[in-house]
Amino acid sequence: MGRHSSPRAGARRFLVARSPGWALLAHRLATTRGPLLRLLAWSGAEAVPPLLSGLMVSAAVDQGFLAGRPGVGVAWLAGFGAATAVRAYAARAGFPHLAAVVEPLRDALVERVVRGALARSHADPAEVARLTEQVESARQLTATLLRTLRGVGVTLVAALAGLALLAPAVLPLVLLPLLASGALFARLLRPLVARRRAVVLAEERLAADAAPALHGLRDIQATGADRRVAEALTATAEASAAASRALGRAAALRSLVVALGGRLPVLAVVAAAPWLLDEGGLTAGELLGVTTYLLQQLDPAVRTLAGTVGGWLLGLAVVLDRLAATSPDPAEHDPAEHEPAEHEPAGPEAPRPGPAEPPCAPAAAATATVRLTSLCYAHGPGAEPVFANLDVTTAPGEHLAVVGPSGTGKSTLAALLAGLLAPLGGGLTVAGVRPHTLPGPERARLVALLPQEAYIFPGPVRANLAWLAAPTEARLTHAVELLGAGALVARLGGLDAVIADPAALSAGERQLLALVRTYLSPAPVVVLDEATCHLDAAAEDRVERAFAARPGTLVVVAHRLGSALRADRVLLLDGGRGVLARHGDLQVLSPLYRELVGHWWGSAGPRGAAPVTGHPS
Structure with a gap:
């Protein structure tokens, strides 16, 4: 003093x-x-x-x-x-x-x-x-x-x-x-x-x-x-x-x-x-x-x-x-964080786009195998295990649907695949890498997870869609049309229109914009955790077919029967374990799966939309 x-x-x-x-x-x-x-x-x-x-x-x-x-x-x-x-x-x-x-x-x-x-x-x-x-x-x-x-x-x-x-x-x-x-x-x-x-x-x-x-x-x-x-x-x-x-x-x-x-x-x-x-x-x-x-x-x-x-x-x-x-705050140590992107307003509310990469790197997509070996996970030291010795291996580029009753760990598995949770035992690798050990940006470039509640931030439509990558104008426009978001983007005023209040959008509109953003991600593995639950059956079919044709591996937590029918294989979770097979084979192998399919058909609406029982686990 x-x-x-x-x-x-x-x-x-x-x-x-x-x-x-x-x-x-x-x-x-x-x-x-x-x-x-x-x-x-x-x-x-x-x-x-x-x-x-x-x-x-x-x-x-x-x-x-x-x-x-x-x-x-x-x-x-x-x-x-x-x-x-x-x-x-x-x-x-x-x-x-x-x-x-x-x-x-x-x-x-x-x-x-x-x-x-x-x-x-x-x-x-x-x-x-x-x-x-x-x-x-x-x-x-x-x-x-x-x-x-x-x-x-x-x-x-x-x-x-x-x-x-x-x-x-x-x-x-x-x-x-x-x-x-x-x-x-x-x-x-x-x-x-x-x-x-x-x-x-x-x-x-x-x-x-x-x-x-x-x-x-x-x-x-x-x-x-x-x-x-x-x-x-x-x-x-x-x-x-x-x-x-x-x-x-x-x-x-x-x-x-x-x-x-x-x-x-x-x-x-x-x-x-x-x-x-x-x-x-x-x-x-x-x-x-x-x-x-x-x-x-x-x-x-x-x-x-x-x-x-x-x-x-x-x-x-x-x-x-x-x-x-x-x-x-990472922004305090990264001067570039304060520099607005080309199509993005200055300010803390609009995240910067990632590096300029194609929607999916072909080399990474070719080796994007998901492998679960004796996977064990519980929500606490004294809790009942969610998974006990779960074994799953996907082929590169496979389309996998995950189904099961409420509380069987479907969303927990999605979080484990995205690296947000760490296994308590066994192994979990994506393209040979344990996702939970990666820093956040590297993890996002390996696995793109889209949950049920989509996040849209205040700012330009373009900045929301290009958050995870920096696509060309042609690629961005193609993705918007491919996933059926063209009418929505036009109603909002185009790609350069500003979303002042994301809450003013419906849940389905927010999901559709987030799906386009995820489609453009460079990640070779995409996990959709009931990410189409607010879309109708026709829009969901269009979105999942677009993602299935996208290079890389697709994992979908099924919301309707159509998701299981479109998948290459279906993983049925129950009691900490899983049964992996094609849809037709799983109907023969599992009475529980037959019961789920019957419930889906029985509760289907006039357009064939049938919600899965319960909430995401």
Whole structure:
């Protein structure tokens, strides 16, 4: 800290310059400068009642009640009431501008978490869920702090300005304890943030250690390891409790901040009251006005700052630091991320197209064999296995349909093939490579997965379709027409039209655009996980035939009987195992498959559309 630095300036530098979380928040808030300034303007209107409170009380006493004119005193108090109504209106008017600051912050943090997850070779879904919860905590804490701090800050500044106007002689009695209180609060911030962070880390460690133990409780008891596991969990729990106690001891010192900044000025003024009335030239009304400033404005503001705001500030600091550390934004380290593509608007909402490659590299497609060898997978250490020794091998360029009752692992298999999940046992390779070991971009160039809920981002139609590749104009136009999306693209205004709100598109329209994007992908293996469920049977037939003719291997989680009939072979999943055969052979081999086919035919609509039973597993 420099020679001329104050404790407050030192605390500010610590929070912003040394904390990646505060730097992240400052960067995001800088993009909403307009709403912040409008929020500050309404805060100025809120300062009127705190500023006038002591002055009007003083005038009501001296010019009204003590002067024998109670009507004048009541008029002054009525004016104070009217000023309070102005403050209420200003507080209400500031909420839309507060929302305009906080909601973009939430969206930016969610995008950061998603980008960070996609940049890792494989992201833990539980970790992503925890980070998303922390984003919501950051949004709520930021909104609460902005709403509370502007009220408290306005009150504090207005009270000091009112004291200066009403009774300048009182200012030393108020400012000296208040400055000492601010210095103590600034001094406490660093250890409080460190201890709050230690509590959060200890709680996360306890949750991470306890979850596997609870899932594998039967195995722990069977192997006689229960005592050792209990001792380890007890040690972790004691460490968490110790961190909480350390935070409590540090937080207790905040009561000194309240005593110094809120209570001591009141005691000082009360003790000096005889001198202020006799020698200081204060009237009884002015002394009562000073007391109004201290008791109704200054003391509550200091208590709120040191108590409630202090706690929220610490929580926000830790949450932001966790988000900054655990979900780094790849765009911050890749200058090219900020350069718009030829047909893509600048901005974070439009992902850049991938490298200029043909829809499917012929060399890769020729060797795109999917091989599952004794594959085992379960959703948790103690959970029932989804797959147990599953063996499947596809030929290069094969069209495979995956069917089975709800809960048999069809979508889980799709996620395993795409590398989003890692096998717990056995082997899974695509073109000789284990997909879950690849970084995100390489994995996407090997396997293109399209789930049931298609993702379309705000931006040009062209940027959405060319997200995974950079096709020529002729190839892009051919793919649009081949998959039957020409009428949709024309209705939207052409390839260069901008999709302002993807939610305005129907689920089927979003699926159709995403199918064109997936068709243009360079990946030699495409996995459609009920990706045509919102299309009619004729559109689904057209799409699947186009993908089947595309170079490479096609895996379709069947939604209708037509998907199984069009496939080269059908994989029936049931009870952790699979039966792989042609459609006709599988009807002979499996009573379950015959039952599924009968259900499909029985529930077929007038156009032959028959949904599979249940939901994607």
